[in-house]
Amino acid sequence: MEALTLGLEHVGSWQVGVAVILGTVFGVAIGVLPGLGSVVGVTIALPFTLTLGQIPALAVLLAIYCGSVYGGSISAIVINTPGTPQAAATALDGFPMARRGEADRALGWATTASLIGGLFSVAVLILAAPQLAAFSLNFTSIEYFALGLFALICIAQVSRGAMSKGLLSGALGLFVATVGVDPVTGNMRFTFGSFEMSAGISLIPAVVGLFALSEMFVRASEAHLPPETAAHRIGFRMPRLAEWRGRLGTLFKSCLIGSFVGTLPGTGAATSAFISYSEAKRSSPNRDKLGTGEPDGIVAAESANNAVTGSALVPTLALGIPGDPVTAVMLGTLVVQGITPGPTLFTDQLDLVYAIFLIMIAVNVVMFAVGALGAHAFTRALRVPEGLLMTGVVIIALIGAYGVRGNKLDLVIALAGGVVGFVMRKTGFPIAPMVIGMVLSPMIENSLRQGLMITRGSFLAFFERPIALSLFLITAALILWPLIRWGWRAWRARSA
Amino acid sequence: MRVSPSVLVALVTLGLTLGLGLHTFADTYDVSAATAGRGPVFYPRILLAVMAVLCVVIIAEELRAPPSGARARTHGGAVAAAILLTGGYVFAIPQIGFLLATIPFAFALPLVFGVRRPWGLAVFAVGFATAIWYLFDRVFQIILPKSPWFVYF
Numbered sequence: 001m002e003a004l005t006l007g008l009e010h011v012g013s014w015q016v017g018v019a020v021i022l023g024t025v026f027g028v029a030i031g032v033l034p035g036l037g038s039v040v041g042v043t044i045a046l047p048f049t050l051t052l053g054q055i056p057a058l059a060v061l062l063a064i065y066c067g068s069v070y071g072g073s074i075s076a077i078v079i080n081t082p083g084t085p086q087a088a089a090t091a092l093d094g095f096p097m098a099r100r101g102e103a104d105r106a107l108g109w110a111t112t113a114s115l116i117g118g119l120f121s122v123a124v125l126i127l128a129a130p131q132l133a134a135f136s137l138n139f140t141s142i143e144y145f146a147l148g149l150f151a152l153i154c155i156a157q158v159s160r161g162a163m164s165k166g167l168l169s170g171a172l173g174l175f176v177a178t179v180g181v182d183p184v185t186g187n188m189r190f191t192f193g194s195f196e197m198s199a200g201i202s203l204i205p206a207v208v209g210l211f212a213l214s215e216m217f218v219r220a221s222e223a224h225l226p227p228e229t230a231a232h233r234i235g236f237r238m239p240r241l242a243e244w245r246g247r248l249g250t251l252f253k254s255c256l257i258g259s260f261v262g263t264l265p266g267t268g269a270a271t272s273a274f275i276s277y278s279e280a281k282r283s284s285p286n287r288d289k290l291g292t293g294e295p296d297g298i299v300a301a302e303s304a305n306n307a308v309t310g311s312a313l314v315p316t317l318a319l320g321i322p323g324d325p326v327t328a329v330m331l332g333t334l335v336v337q338g339i340t341p342g343p344t345l346f347t348d349q350l351d352l353v354y355a356i357f358l359i360m361i362a363v364n365v366v367m368f369a370v371g372a373l374g375a376h377a378f379t380r381a382l383r384v385p386e387g388l389l390m391t392g393v394v395i396i397a398l399i400g401a402y403g404v405r406g407n408k409l410d411l412v413i414a415l416a417g418g419v420v421g422f423v424m425r426k427t428g429f430p431i432a433p434m435v436i437g438m439v440l441s442p443m444i445e446n447s448l449r450q451g452l453m454i455t456r457g458s459f460l461a462f463f464e465r466p467i468a469l470s471l472f473l474i475t476a477a478l479i480l481w482p483l484i485r486w487g488w489r490a491w492r493a494r495s496a
Numbered sequence: 497m498r499v500s501p502s503v504l505v506a507l508v509t510l511g512l513t514l515g516l517g518l519h520t521f522a523d524t525y526d527v528s529a530a531t532a533g534r535g536p537v538f539y540p541r542i543l544l545a546v547m548a549v550l551c552v553v554i555i556a557e558e559l560r561a562p563p564s565g566a567r568a569r570t571h572g573g574a575v576a577a578a579i580l581l582t583g584g585y586v587f588a589i590p591q592i593g594f595l596l597a598t599i600p601f602a603f604a605l606p607l608v609f610g611v612r613r614p615w616g617l618a619v620f621a622v623g624f625a626t627a628i629w630y631l632f633d634r635v636f637q638i639i640l641p642k643s644p645w646f647v648y649f
Binding site for chain 2: 047048050051162164165167168171172174175178182184185187188189190213216217219220221222385386387388390391392394395396398399402403406408411412414415418419422423424426427428429445448449452457
C-alpha cells in the first residue's frame, strides 16, 4: 500500500503530466510518418530523457511507444501507407472506408479500439509481471542462460527473411557486446590497443546507427512515389454504442491475441495485428465484408497491436529480457537512469513498478484524447518534405548517441552502425536480432560462466534443471524447425 | 554465376570472423591457466564459431536458391553522398563544434533528397541548427562539442 501511494506521488507531479502529454503527441506524430516507427521515435527522445528524472523519462518513453503504435493507423487510413508496420493490417479496411468518405469514422474505430486494447494490455501487465517476477526469483544463472538463448532464437526465428540470417544477426549482436573489458577477468577484448574502445560498444549509439541513420540511407537510396490520398472528412467520429453490437467478440479475442503475442520475445505488434485480423476473417460475423472497409478489420488490427504495448513490458520488467527492439532501447535507457529491470525491481523498487502501471493507464487515455482531438492536425505532418524530416531525425538522433557518455567515439559507432544497418536491410538481414543480441549478451555470458562455475565446468549439468531443460528443448525445436517441417512434408508426401 | 549481395555480406563476415578467431589466440588473452580455460575469449570464441558456421550455411543457401527477379532500384550516388556527408559531419563535430558542423550538414543533406530551394534551405539550416543547439546545450545542459574559436559554441 505504501508503495502504491509512493507510485501515485511519483505520477502525480506536473513533470510527469507534461511528459505523458508531449510524449504521446510526439509518439503519434512519429507513428503517422511512414518508416520512422517506435524505435526511431524512442531513439530521438533519448537526449531529452537524459535531462529528466527517472519517472518523467520513463513517462516520455512509454508515451512515445504507445503513441507511435497508434499513430501508424492514421496514415494507414488516410493515405493507405501504414506509418508503422504494426498498422499494415489497419490499412486493409481503414483505407477503403476513407475512400468511401468515412475517414473520420475509420479513425474513430481505430482510436477507440486502440484505447481498449491498450488498457487491456495494462491489466495483463499488472496481473502477470509481478507473478513472473516472483516465479523468476527461483532462477539460477543456468535458467537465465537458457532464457536468454531462448529469447534470442525466438527473435531470430520470427524476423523477416531467412532464419539463418536472423541467427547470424543475433550472434553478431552478441559478439559486438563483448568488445571492451571482460567482466570476469578484467582483460581487454578486441580493443586493439584503443583506449576509447575499452568502454565497449554502447547500445544507444549502435541503435541510433542501425535504425535512424540506416533509415535515412535507405530513403536516400529509393525513389519515392507520392502516396495515394483520401481527402474526405479527415477527422474523428466516435462509433455509436449500438455499432459495437456483434463486434465485442472480435474486440475481446483481439485483445487476448495481442496480449499473449506481446509477452513472447520477438513477435511484436505487427505479428499480433495480422494474427488477429486473420482470426477476424475466420470468425467475425462480418467476415465476408472484411477488406472492403469493414470496421471489424480495424477493430481486430488496432486492438491487437495496442494490446502488445503493455504485455511486451512483462518480460522486460520482470526478467530484464526485452521483447523487441523498442523495449530493448527502453531497457538501455532504464539502465542509464539507474533502474535495473528484473525480479529485484519488484522487491526493491515496487513504487517505481506501480508508477509504470499508472503511467501506462494515463498514456492510453491521453492517446485517445490526442487522437480524437488531433487526427486532422497529425495528417499535416505528412506534408513535411522528406529531406528536412530525415535531416532533423539524424541530427537529434546523433545528439542522443553522443549525449549518453559524451564520448566522441559514439558518433563513429553510430555512423558505422548506420552503414552496417543499411547493408543488412538491403540484403535481407534483419536488424532486430542484432540489437536484442547486444542487450542480452552480458546476461548470457555472465550466466554461462557462472553456471559453469556452479556445475564445476560441466555443460551436461545444465540439462539437469527442469525449467532450463524445458527452455533448451523449446530452443532446439525452434532451431531445428525447418528440418522438422521438411521431414514432416517428406513423410506426408511418401505416405500420400 | 552471379554472386548475390547476401553471399558477399556472408563472405566478408566469414573473413572477419576467421580473422577475429585467429586474434583470440594472441598472447594477450593467454590467461587460461588462471581461469581453467574459460578466460576472456572463451565466450567470444563460441560466438565466432557459431557465426562462421552460419556464414557457411547462408552462402550455401544463397548459392542453391534460384536467382531472384527484378530488384528494387537503388540510387547508389545518393546513398554514397548521404554516407559521405554524415561521415564528414561526424568527424567535423569534435573538430569545429556541434553548431558550426550542423549548419552545413543541415543545408547539404536535404539536397541529396532533392530539395532544391537554396534560400529556404539556408534559413532551415541556420534556424534548425541554432534551435537544436540552444535547446540541448543551453536549456537541457547536454554539453555538446565546442569549436576551438568561440567560447559559447
